[in-house]
Amino acid sequence: MHVRVVTVRTAGSVRRYAQLVQSxxxxxxxxxxxxxxxxxxxxxxxxxxxxxxxxASADHQRVTAVRPAASDRVAxxxxxxxxxxxxxxxxSLWRSWGLDALFGEIMPSRSEVPMGDVVAxxxxxxxxxxxxxxxxxxxxxxxxxxxxxxxSAEQFNNTRVHRVLDELDxxxxxxxxxxxxxxxxxxxxxxxxxxxxTDTWFVGEGPPLAARGKTKEGRLERKVGIVLLCDQRGYPLxxxxxxxRTSEVTAMSGMLNLVSKLSWxxxxxxxxxxxxxxxxxISALLSSxxxxxxxxxxxxxxxxxxxxxxxxxxxxxxxxxxxEDIAEAGRIIAAAGLERIDDRLFVLDLGVVERVGxxxxxxxxxxxxxxxxxxxELARSIHESIAAGRYTSEASAAxxxxxxxxxxxxYGILRRLPEAVxxxxxxxxxxxxxxxxxxxxxxxxxxxxxxxxFVELLxxxxxxxxSARPLLETRRSETTEPSPTPIRVRAILYFNPQxxxxxxxxxxxxxxxxxxxxxxxxxxLAAASRMNRDQIxxxxxxxxxxxxxxxxxxxxxxxxxxxxxxxxxxxxxxxPSAWERRRRxxxxxxxxxxxxxxxxxxxxxALYRAKDAVEKDFRTIKSxxxxxxxxxxxxEKVRAHVTLCMLALLLERTLEQKLDGLHTAEAALELLATxxxxxYAGDNGAHLHVVTRTDDTQNKILRRLRLQHLADYQxxxxxxxxx
Numbered sequence: 159m160h161v162r163v164v165t166v167r168t169a170g171s172v173r174r175y176a177q178l179v180q181s182x183x184x185x186x187x188x189x190x191x192x193x194x195x196x197x198x199x200x201x202x203x204x205x206x207x208x209x210x211x212x213x214a215s216a217d218h219q220r221v222t223a224v225r226p227a228a229s230d231r232v233a234x235x236x237x238x239x240x241x242x243x244x245x246x247x248x249x250s251l252w253r254s255w256g257l258d259a260l261f262g263e264i265m266p267s268r269s270e271v272p273m274g275d276v277v278a279x280x281x282x283x284x285x286x287x288x289x290x291x292x293x294x295x296x297x298x299x300x301x302x303x304x305x306x307x308x309x310s311a312e313q314f315n316n317t318r319v320h321r322v323l324d325e326l327d328x329x330x331x332x333x334x335x336x337x338x339x340x341x342x343x344x345x346x347x348x349x350x351x352x353x354x355x356t357d358t359w360f361v362g363e364g365p366p367l368a369a370r371g372k373t374k375e376g377r378l379e380r381k382v383g384i385v386l387l388c389d390q391r392g393y394p395l396x397x398x399x400x401x402x403r404t405s406e407v408t409a410m411s412g413m414l415n416l417v418s419k420l421s422w423x424x425x426x427x428x429x430x431x432x433x434x435x436x437x438x439x440i441s442a443l444l445s446s447x448x449x450x451x452x453x454x455x456x457x458x459x460x461x462x463x464x465x466x467x468x469x470x471x472x473x474x475x476x477x478x479x480x481x482e483d484i485a486e487a488g489r490i491i492a493a494a495g496l497e498r499i500d501d502r503l504f505v506l507d508l509g510v511v512e513r514v515g516x517x518x519x520x521x522x523x524x525x526x527x528x529x530x531x532x533x534x535e536l537a538r539s540i541h542e543s544i545a546a547g548r549y550t551s552e553a554s555a556a557x558x559x560x561x562x563x564x565x566x567x568x569y570g571i572l573r574r575l576p577e578a579v580x581x582x583x584x585x586x587x588x589x590x591x592x593x594x595x596x597x598x599x600x601x602x603x604x605x606x607x608x609x610x611x612f613v614e615l616l617x618x619x620x621x622x623x624x625s626a627r628p629l630l631e632t633r634r635s636e637t638t639e640p641s642p643t644p645i646r647v648r649a650i651l652y653f654n655p656q657x658x659x660x661x662x663x664x665x666x667x668x669x670x671x672x673x674x675x676x677x678x679x680x681x682x683l684a685a686a687s688r689m690n691r692d693q694i695x696x697x698x699x700x701x702x703x704x705x706x707x708x709x710x711x712x713x714x715x716x717x718x719x720x721x722x723x724x725x726x727x728x729x730x731x732x733x734p735s736a737w738e739r740r741r742r743x744x745x746x747x748x749x750x751x752x753x754x755x756x757x758x759x760x761x762x763x764a765l766y767r768a769k770d771a772v773e774k775d776f777r778t779i780k781s782x783x784x785x786x787x788x789x790x791x792x793x794e795k796v797r798a799h800v801t802l803c804m805l806a807l808l809l810e811r812t813l814e815q816k817l818d819g820l821h822t823a824e825a826a827l828e829l830l831a832t833x834x835x836x837x838y839a840g841d842n843g844a845h846l847h848v849v850t851r852t853d854d855t856q857n858k859i860l861r862r863l864r865l866q867h868l869a870d871y872q873x874x875x876x877x878x879x880x881x
Contacts, residue, residue, distance in 0.1 A: 175323050176200040178208070198870045212474060213624070232310040236838055241286075241301040242849060243833035243856065247308055248282045251812045257805075257817060260336050264329045265322075271314075275307040276322045277315075277805070279314065284806035286827055290789050291319050305847065323798040325788045330801045334396055337808070338422060342391055350364040350390040351415065351428040352769050355406040357381045358788055358800075364792045370400030382513040384800060385409045387417060392774060394804040399797045406433050411442060419447040427451055427755060429769045436459070437513060440750060441645055449755050451766050454748040462511050462649055462750070467494035468742040476662055483662075487655035487745065499760050502656050507759035508649035508748075534583040536561075537569040558607050560709060573602045579612050591615060646822070650759045658745025669704050669732070675701050676730055683726045691715055694726055710736045820862050827854055833869070 165172060175769065176197035183189055214784065250259065261274025262402065264841050282303065283294050285494055299311035326333075342348075342792045344555060346740065359379035360368055368380040383400040400409040407807050410433065417423045420825075432450040434443065443450045470490050473481060477483055496504035540555045554568035570578070582588065588596065599611045680698065689697070702708050714729040748768050751757075755767065813823040821829065833856060838846045852860070852869040862865045 159194070159212060161205060162789070163214065174200055176205045176865075194866050196870050212521070215250065219660055226652060236836055237839035239833040240837065240847075241831065242835035243852070243868060244286050244827045244830040245282050245301050245303055246814070247830060247860075247863065247865060248305060248809050248827075249278065250316075250863075250865055251296065251809050251816075251869070252278050252282070255337075255812070260333070260340075264332050265325055271309050271318065271323060273322045274320060275309055276314065277326060277802070279307065280301050280322075280802050281805040282320070284802055286831065288806075291318055291323070295319060297817065298481070302847075305835070322796070323795050323827060326801055327798040328793065329795040330797065333801070336391075338395055341389065341395075345393075347728070348389045348422065348426050348830070350768065351387060351395070351417075351423065351426050352389070352422070353385070353387045353410055353428065354431050354769070354773065355383055355400075355409055355433075357383045357402075361787045361789045362791070364788065365401070365583070365791055365796050367401045367796065368795045369401065371402055382796065383409055385413050389411045390768070391815060392807070394807055395452045397800060397804050399800050405438060406431075407436075410434060411439065414443070414446060414448060418448050419534075425449055427751075427765055428764055431769065435750070435821075440647060441658055443789065444645070444647070449752045451749065451751040451755065451762060453766060454750055456743050459746070459748055460538060460679055461513050462748065463508050463651065463709075465489065465506065465508060466651060466743070466746055466748075467496070467748070470494040471658070471744070474662070476659070476666065480659060483659045484655045485656050491653045491655065491745075496651070496653055497759075499763075502654055503760075503763065504653040506651040507758045508651055509644055510753050511649045514647040530588040530593070530596065531584050531586050532570050532592065534572055534580060537566075538580070540566055541570065541573060571597050571600045575606045575608055575612070579609060580611070582616075587616060588612075589863055594665075605723065646753055648748040648753050648755060648762070650751075650762050651721070652747050652759075652763045653745050653751065654747070655745060661744040665744075668707070671700070671705075672707070672711070672730060676728055679728055683728070684720055686724075689726070691726065696729060698728065698730070709733070710740065728832070816863050817859070818862065819858065826859050829859060832856075 159178060159180045159512045159616050163174055164177060165174050176199070177193050178195040178197055179191050180604045182187060182195050197208070198204065210814055214825070220670045255280065258274055259270075261277055262272060265273040267273045278783070280294055281297050283289070283297055287297055289297065295314055295316050298314045304314065308839075324455055343717060357373050359373055359377065362380075364382070365382045367382050369382075370378065370380050373379055373381050381402045383402065383404055384404065385396075385398045385400060385406075387396040388392060388394050396413060398409065398413055414428070414430075417428075423445075426449065428448050428450050430439075430443070430450055432453045434440070434450075435452045435454045435458065445454070446459065454462060454770070465657070470493070471487065474487065477486075484501070488498065490505065491504050492498050496506045498504050500544070536559060540559060541551065543555050544552060552566055552570075553563040555764050572583070575583075577578075599608055599615065601612060602608045617712070638700065644841050675704070679694070685692070695713065699708070700711055702711060712731040712735055713732060714731065715723050716727050718727045719725070749762055751762055755762070788796055788799055790799055796815075810823045813826060820826070833850045833852050836850060838848065849870060857866070857869060860869055
């Protein structure tokens with residue numbers, strides 16, 4: 159055995175430590191060496207004593223330990239206790255990805271402080287003690303990061319941090335491309351890609367990108383959106399900050415369009431959230447060439463298949479015993495032809511199905527003969543119901559009428575027409591004319607011009623129906639719309655009895671809540687309420703609208719005589735057919751995939767359900783990394799903040815991968831946090847840094863990570879000047 163001194167050079171610093179090494183021969187007879195122990199500072203008294211002992215042993219001599227004289231000993235006094243082991247582990251993971259070298263390339267520093275070291279410190283802080291960037295300038299000096307990164311605490315200041323953030327935003331596109339290259343080099347190829355979107359909110363007004371709206375948690379805040387693409391391990395591949403008013407579908411579609419042009423995405427299954435499960439988005443995914451997997455929204459189910467066995471469950475009665483109800487629902491659905499994969503999953507392979515049309519069908523050239531009067535009547539009734547107080551908004555009045563807010567707003571333009579013209583339309587005089595023709599007239603500014611244009615419209619013959627005889631081939635492209643492109647996808651129907659029972663239980667709770675509301679309302683009305691009929695209707699509308707039940711009930715408001723006084727009485731009658739339509743898809747989902755994706759039905763369902771990889775990433779950046787609230791005021795700083803959170807997410811995911819189930823990343827960092835780096839100042843000017851002794855749990859974590867050297871009990875860093 160002998161003592162070997164190892165020298166490690168990192169950015170601007172040199173570290174030397176000693177190892178106890180033994181020489182031996184391998185099984186093939188070749189000589190080699192193995193490390194028996196890490197000894198720390200090669201100049202320490204213990205290492206020097208060991209050298210003497212080894213030499214004496216080789217010479218077959220005895221060694222006597224001599225205690226140094228009191229005057230020779232250094233009286234050490236602790237002067238600082240620095241956070242060490244958790245940040246040292248994260249810094250080791252940072253360097254294992256070569257991020258120190260990468261940032262040296264993409265963010266070359268003009269000063270003695272590498273910008274990449276500042277980014278590393280900020281990303282590590284978000285993993286273990288997230289806070290504002292100002293807080294980071296106070297937190298970093300209380301850790302071992304300045305020593306480990308070879309920078310002074312004074313150099314980590316607020317001005318430098320914000321200068322680095324601006325540069326980080328500029329290099330983020332290059333960073334994302336380099337990360338993908340590192341993933342592919344160090345790990346197996348991508349098996350699956352996942353995409354999703356979330357949002358984050360601000361303290362104060364936020365940057366120009368921010369807009370006020372409801373967050374996913376229901377908070378009314380100024381917010382921005384975040385789109386994330388990750389792989390099956392949760393490693394972030396692409397991310398983007400989007401405006402607060404940008405829809406998730408628009409944002410995800412934009413990122414997917416970009417990703418479809420990258421070679422590493424070709425042929426890799428890409429799992430999308432249900433937001434991409436409408437026909438328009440599915441058509442775009444098919445055109446992109448991406449091998450996608452997504453789930454249909456419920457409104458699209460019947461357009462893709464008529465094989466959903468909802469009739470088998472139409473008369474299902476809940477017994478109140480959850481396990482029994484789940485088992486019974488499973489038995490019924492298995493008898494209906496679905497294959498049982500496990501107690502919570504039954505599947506039916508629908509094969510490749512086809513839906514003709516790439517989205518919403520184009521409106522007809524002319525409305526049916528009686529449609530103009532109905533549209534005019536509908537526009538007037540919506541306005542009158544809002545004016546009377548029966549509905550508090552155009553959106554609720556539109557939903558009660560069975561149309562969207564956007565359609566109601568479009569129909570409402572007709573109310574700009576003079577009253578005489580509106581009465582003519584109600585009388586059916588404009589039958590057969592197109593809605594666009596009427597809207598064009600309604601948009602004229604002067605009522606006299608509107609009246610004249612309407613008279614001219616009535617004087618012209620209504621448009622004729624298209625001839626049944628096909629047009630000549632040479633003129634087809636000039637006179638007809640192109641044929642819709644067929645939508646062909648692989649489809650899997652799956653049923654979850656647990657979800658079915660939960661949805662039926664929630665539906666029963668909704669009905670009970672509505673009944674209780676009616677009982678309470680009638681109690682107030684019977685007492686001495688001064689509510690009039692319109693106010694009562696508005697209160698009922700608000701209650702039903704909360705659960706989107708406006709079309710499920712018929713509202714009856716009658717008068718009764720109680721104690722010689724007339725009192726209103728409310729009755730809500732459930733519409734059985736409407737309620738059954740709402741319940742027909744309980745527990746069912748339909749997975750659709752690119753028709754070339756050759757997987758079994760069970761595998762495709764499992765692939766879609768594995769999208770919790772990206773959902774787990776969002777949970778991590780919201781809770782552990784604390785991406786919100788954001789305190790920055792410029793778009794550049796906000797984007798840089800999100801990039802820091804993604805780098806922290808990479809460290810968290812890397813740690814969890816390497817721990818391989820031993821602990822979660824969050825739990826492991828908490829366990830490591832108690833081991834600090836203790837600074838001692840001696841009377842003779844010596845300065846030592848000694849690691850707190852690690853316990854068995856921490857040692858087990860370090861062994862799993864192969865970072866045992868971080869727990870060296872000997873002085874690890876020596877300085878001749880105070881820190």
